Amino acid sequence: MSAKIDHIGIAVRSIDATLALYRDALGVDPGERVVVEHEKVEVAMLAAGGPRLELLEATSDDSVIAKFIEKRGEGLHHIAIRVPDLAAAVERVKAGGARLVKDEIQRGAEGYRYVFVHPASAGGVLLELIEDDSGAAGASSEMSRIDKTVGDTVGGTAGDTVGNSAGDTTGDNVT
Numbered sequence: 001m002s003a004k005i006d007h008i009g010i011a012v013r014s015i016d017a018t019l020a021l022y023r024d025a026l027g028v029d030p031g032e033r034v035v036v037e038h039e040k041v042e043v044a045m046l047a048a049g050g051p052r053l054e055l056l057e058a059t060s061d062d063s064v065i066a067k068f069i070e071k072r073g074e075g076l077h078h079i080a081i082r083v084p085d086l087a088a089a090v091e092r093v094k095a096g097g098a099r100l101v102k103d104e105i106q107r108g109a110e111g112y113r114y115v116f117v118h119p120a121s122a123g124g125v126l127l128e129l130i131e132d133d134s135g136a137a138g139a140s141s142e143m144s145r146i147d148k149t150v151g152d153t154v155g156g157t158a159g160d161t162v163g164n165s166a167g168d169t170t171g172d173n174v175t
């Protein structure tokens with residue numbers, strides 16, 4: 001297994017307005033819409049055949065997406081790469097000197113785990129790394145395997161950190 005581009009995140013003022021182009025004019029499957037409370041965004045994952053398009057609309061004025069649009073307008077927000085083992089990828093990224101936006105592994109709209117690599121370390125583009133554990137049929141056995149891998153790799157703290165954002169010990173040794 002190797003890393004591959006999963007989706008491209010686009011910050012928009014209105015998912016509804018944007019769907020007039022992608023769904024109504026171009027016939028792209030609009031997919032599911034989900035609110036991610038801790039990021040204060042509503043997300044629509046458009047299935048466009050290859051990598052998906054993730055439309056991101058702020059649900060609050062203090063959302064990172066609201067701030068992004070205020071500063072730069074609508075546009076490309078991030079690129080997401082799916083990796084087989086996120087914890088191992090994070091270790092390698094850190095070992096290479098790249099900066100993460102947050103050291104803790106978080107849980108995204110579809111339940112997958114993710115981190116963001118800071119644009120300063122990724123060619124000026126925010127880079128999302130997500131774990132290859134969602135969407136596949138029969139994912140449950142795969143999930144438990146990955147849960148174990150994550151626990152082993154970061155000393156058993158990642159499982160605690162995901163979901164409650166407390167007990168952030170995974171990044172202590174690098175900050």
Ligand code: ZN
Pocket residue numbers: 007009054078080128
């Ligand atoms: Zn994304």
